[in-house]
Amino acid sequence: MNSVKTYTLFTDHDVYLFKEGRHYKLYGKFGAHSAEKDGVKGVYFSVWAPNAKKVSVIGNFNNWNHKDHILFPRWDESGIWEGFIEGLTWGTLYKYAVETARGEILEKSDPYALSWEQNLQAASLVSTTWYEWNDKEWMENRWKSNTLNAPLSVYELHLGSWVRDGNAPDRYLNYRDIAERLVPYIKEMGFTHVEFMPVMEYPYDPSWGYQITGFYAATSRFGSPQDLMFLIDELHKNNIGVILDWVPSHFPGDANGLHRFDGSYLYEHEDPRKGFHPDWKSYIFNYGRNEVKSFLISNAMFWLERYHADGLRVDAVTSMLHLDYSRNEGEWEPNIEGGNVNLEAKAFLQEFNTAVYKEFGNSIMTIAEESSDFPMLTKPVHDGGVGFGMKWMMGWMHDTLDYFKEDPVNRKYHHHKITFASVYMYNENYMMPLSHDEVVHGKASLIYKMPGDEWQKFANLRTLYVYMYTHPGAKLLFMGDEFAQTGEWNFTRSLDWHLLQYPVHKGMQTLVKDLNHLYRNESAFYENQFDKHGFEWVEADDLENSVYAYLRKGKRRDDVLMVVLNLIPQVLEYTIGVNAGTHWEVIFNSDDQKYNGSDANADILNEKHGEWRRYPQSITIKLPPLAGIILRQKKDKKYKLQRIKQHKK
Known part of the structure; x- marks a missing residue:
């Protein structure tokens, strides 16, 4: 019956x-x-x-x-x-x-x-997502923190291995336990957002959450839906945004999952050239099927609405957009136009971005993990773009790490790996990622990618961080990198927090904290971070000295900072051009003793030099070895008054 x-x-x-x-x-x-x-x-x-x-x-x-x-x-x-x-x-x-x-x-x-x-x-x-939220103030004002002209410094973490129970290291902490530790840490460190690697239910721990079976379920590894909501709520109450990794690109073939759900190819594409992923041995959604599009876009809405997420970082967009991704000739079929673009996936992503931005406006963000040069990813859909808010700047990441791996003696031969990003950095809205993918699978931790002895490794990494934080675009740093975790990331155990007892690691953590707060406090670093008016090269071609200098500019004409990077291990007295009537002060030095540097002073030795290239004035600076310094422009009041009088005449 x-x-x-x-x-x-x-x-x-x-x-x-x-x-x-x-x-x-x-x-x-x-x-x-x-x-x-x-x-x-x-x-x-x-x-x-x-x-x-x-x-x-x-x-x-x-x-x-x-x-x-x-x-x-x-x-x-x-x-x-x-x-x-x-x-x-x-x-x-x-x-x-x-x-x-x-x-x-x-x-x-x-x-x-x-x-x-x-x-x-x-x-x-049978469960519920009912929760009594306490983040009303954040939700009403979060657009101020999530807009493109606000500081965006993201701490990426894996909930299962950020920290574990000290008495039982094999046991996961509950979302609420994590909140107790994570919220004050992020607040102290000055990150504006956290990004959680997938929190949706997944069966296989080594997938890190990217092989999802329960797209609408918060993984019960760390507690209930309400426990995750509590974690997000506590972050919001402390003015910290939350970005979730979202995976609409593929799903595993588990017997109880979406694969052949009713005995047919229902959620996945029937043609294996479009429906099976050769790298991940998983199944690709059928983006041309309307019911599947409703399932996926509803899923994005679910996490933004029910869990108050402030953004979605969309995983593996490159694999979605390219029919020939990881496929040899003959293993893929061109689209109706004869090209390699998956037109159905592109249309789906356009619909997804249109829908979520229509629903939530600019109070949320969507971020594409995309490694090709696919055009107009962050341009509006109505202009022919795909509609993402931002895109990971994978080219910058690869060029930067390749450069910093080089021995300083050889860096002059690779000088323009650093300058190349400026050729395209305003083509899209970029986020610079030093993510989990760079510290696994034999790639080595960031600190062990650096050349030289211990002092040089730490000095190099400190300077890399100065370069990252002062470069146009949003920032993303993976957990552990902020204190120079020495081992590769291991998802089965906690980060090596004990390293903070050593001055070199504590100094690195202090440097990242100070860079975060400097980035947030100096409007020149973020107001025009996606606008070409916010950046100007001063010195881009000094191969022999491996010195770079550039300006960052805010919306006010007198809101100007200069960044100078010395990427060889020796002190330099360096002359650089400046605008007439300006004075400068050093406000940051990565070689400072509090960062466990060599404590070489970054001094302005002379401000009275004459013309230097296209600049009417120049200054001489003492540059510490393997260091990045930041200078703030001070406008000369007499010069300013003189210009006002000339203007009135």
């Missing part, structure tokens, strides 16, 4: 939008929802399985029997199965038993489940 009663949360318009690929709030319809029918409380279930012969709900309430609770197919040929089971409540374990056209019984977890079991069976839990 079937114990399921008819019930629906779908209107005809809901179904229409779902089939059109334009329903962006499906999480309020699909899945398991507390409901009431005829005065009796229970749970409403709904699932999309258009090619199934039968779908039933199985769980700990019916001994996992697929014959007792059979859902009803909707009359409108939408492929939606639904029904109401009385007496069920929060915490009920369940799955869908899907009978395929061939008579096979597949046991599938709910694609819209809000919580999953943390074991091999990975059943879904």
